[in-house]
Amino acid sequence: MTEHAVVIVGGGPTGLMLAGELALAGVDVALVERRVSQELAGSRAGGLHSRTIEVLDQRGIADRFLSQGKVMQVTCFAMIPLDISDFPTRHNYGLALWQEGIERTLAAWVDELTVPTYRGLEVTGFAQDETGVDVELSDGRSLRAKYLVGCDGGRSLIRKKAGIDFPGWDPSISYLIAEVEMTEEPACGIRPDERGINALGKLEDGKRVRVVLNERHVRQGDEPTLDDLREALIAVYGTDFGCHNVTYVSRFTDAARQAASYRERRVLLAGDSAHVHSPAGGQGLNIGVQDAVNLGWKLAQVVNGTSPESLLDTYQTERHPIGARVLKATMAQTALMRGDERTKASHETLSELLKMDEPRKRYAAMMSGLDIHYDLGTGHPLLGRRMPDLDLITAKGPRRVFTLLHDARPMLLNLGEPGGFDITPWADRVQLVDAKYVGTWELPALGPVTAPIAVSIRPDGYVVWVGDLTQLGLADALTTWFGPPSAA
Ligand SMILES: Cc1cc2nc3c(=O)[nH]c(=O)nc-3n(C[C@H](O)[C@H](O)[C@H](O)COP(=O)(O)OP(=O)(O)OC[C@H]3O[C@@H](n4cnc5c(N)ncnc54)[C@H](O)[C@@H]3O)c2cc1C
Numbered sequence: 001m002t003e004h005a006v007v008i009v010g011g012g013p014t015g016l017m018l019a020g021e022l023a024l025a026g027v028d029v030a031l032v033e034r035r036v037s038q039e040l041a042g043s044r045a046g047g048l049h050s051r052t053i054e055v056l057d058q059r060g061i062a063d064r065f066l067s068q069g070k071v072m073q074v075t076c077f078a079m080i081p082l083d084i085s086d087f088p089t090r091h092n093y094g095l096a097l098w099q100e101g102i103e104r105t106l107a108a109w110v111d112e113l114t115v116p117t118y119r120g121l122e123v124t125g126f127a128q129d130e131t132g133v134d135v136e137l138s139d140g141r142s143l144r145a146k147y148l149v150g151c152d153g154g155r156s157l158i159r160k161k162a163g164i165d166f167p168g169w170d171p172s173i174s175y176l177i178a179e180v181e182m183t184e185e186p187a188c189g190i191r192p193d194e195r196g197i198n199a200l201g202k203l204e205d206g207k208r209v210r211v212v213l214n215e216r217h218v219r220q221g222d223e224p225t226l227d228d229l230r231e232a233l234i235a236v237y238g239t240d241f242g243c244h245n246v247t248y249v250s251r252f253t254d255a256a257r258q259a260a261s262y263r264e265r266r267v268l269l270a271g272d273s274a275h276v277h278s279p280a281g282g283q284g285l286n287i288g289v290q291d292a293v294n295l296g297w298k299l300a301q302v303v304n305g306t307s308p309e310s311l312l313d314t315y316q317t318e319r320h321p322i323g324a325r326v327l328k329a330t331m332a333q334t335a336l337m338r339g340d341e342r343t344k345a346s347h348e349t350l351s352e353l354l355k356m357d358e359p360r361k362r363y364a365a366m367m368s369g370l371d372i373h374y375d376l377g378t379g380h381p382l383l384g385r386r387m388p389d390l391d392l393i394t395a396k397g398p399r400r401v402f403t404l405l406h407d408a409r410p411m412l413l414n415l416g417e418p419g420g421f422d423i424t425p426w427a428d429r430v431q432l433v434d435a436k437y438v439g440t441w442e443l444p445a446l447g448p449v450t451a452p453i454a455v456s457i458r459p460d461g462y463v464v465w466v467g468d469l470t471q472l473g474l475a476d477a478l479t480t481w482f483g484p485p486s487a488a
Pocket of ligand 1: 286
């Protein structure tokens with residue numbers, strides 16, 4: 001039986017990002033993916049939000065995505081645009097890039113990191129014991145892993161077989177999504193109706209049309225047909241525009257469900273396997289990638305023996321509330337996008353509110369993922385928040401903070417007296433960087449914050465300690481997050 005430290009089920013955006021994170025940390029990780037290539041039927045996610053671009057920048061791969069897509073203001077709430085161009089981040093925008101392009105780019109990175117991938121195979125079951133997990137493959141082979149991570153999408157077999165509940169809300173609306181040719185000129189643009197929105201738009205080839213239509217009655221489960229599509233088009237537009245040559249037709253709903261637990265002993269969940277919701281606001285892929293970046297370094301430290309298994313508990317305590325918040329925000333948006341007169345009035349009222357500076361900043365920071373605040377106790381506002389990508393001056397020359405995170409290694413950044421810190425017992429894991437920074441400190445939505453003397457930063461870019469040369473609490477923070485000190 002082939003052994004790996006970690007087996008990831010599913011090579012969608014979440015599984016690919018997690019594979020990259022684990023490989024960077026030197027973990028023997030393998031991916032199992034049912035699809036033979038990254039080809040995707042239909043377009044699905046349309047791009048990346050600011051914080052996701054930042055986490056890719058932290059690994060030195062953001063440019064690969066930026067060079068393929070279109071940088072633009074994409075942040076919105078219930079289709080109310082929220083401009084983030086005044087936000088204090090290098091990436092004060094979103095990126096329009098279809099999911100297939102995102103997946104191909106991630107897959108190329110994972111290939112460079114030489115992650116073995118079992119393609120064209122499904123995981124059909126697993127059994128966990130005290131020391132590991134036996135993973136069954138559809139070709140009759142088995143793999144043995146210390147940990148198994150289900151990144152296998154909303155219908156996750158891993159979640160079901162682990163017996164993890166998936167409570168939430170049944171759909172209130174279902175949508176057909178399709179890519180078709182039309183003999184008549186389609187009425188391109190967005191057309192709201194009483195139930196929600198409808199949209200027609202030409203695809204890049206200028207020939208095919210992307211169709212999104214809400215259905216009169218909520219349907220789920222069965223595969224939609226060309227007749228369903230024609231019927232829905234006629235119901236909204238009075239014509240089916242002579243639609244033919246359907247290359248893709250699918251259905252999605254606003255069902256909102258979240259795994260009760262993201263972990264069952266040696267089995268973990270990330271991405272859509274842990275949370276599903278309506279695509280309103282374009283959150284799913286983005287939070288899946290960020291689940292992966294939160295979990296990756298923690299799982300690596302546990303597998304490598306530098307941290308106790310309890311570090312994995314922080315994956316649940318940090319990421320479950322983020323998923324719950326996204327579910328709530330998508331449910332609110334679905335309700336606000338119904339086109340009846342009372343909902344329209346509520347939408348207009350909210351639009352007015354979101355034109356004001358503070359509400360705009362609050363909602364834009366939430367929707368772009370820039371306001372994430374893990375509860376690491378009270379103290380400096382940076383604690384538990386993302387470290388800004390400052391331009392530093394180091395002994396080796398100018399460096400950006402994000403450049404120093406490319407290898408996914410934890411960091412103690414000393415902006416005070418050079419040589420003021422000695423972290424020898426953690427030196428095998430934590431890089432110590434003495435640097436100068438002369439600019440201002442500002443956080444999205446919060447505004448300016450006091451310049452700290454020193455900060456400790458996790459591989460995912462979140463700050464776990466803020467202090468000065470007295471080093472109060474530093475040893476505890478390093479032990480909690482990066483493992484106990486090594487013996488001299
Ligand atoms: C219409 C639509 C529009 C969307 N728009 C956006 C958007 O604008 N922005 C955004 O952020 N998100 C959007 N999303 C959501 C986004 O597509 C998902 O959140 C994202 O794909 C989740 O990634 P994932 O890797 O967690 O799961 P998936 O992408 O579902 O990947 C799971 C992978 O696991 C594989 N797999 C499943 N079971 C097995 C098995 N047993 N063995 C082996 N392999 C298996 C599958 O083949 C698949 O490759 C949209 C979704 C839809 C439907």
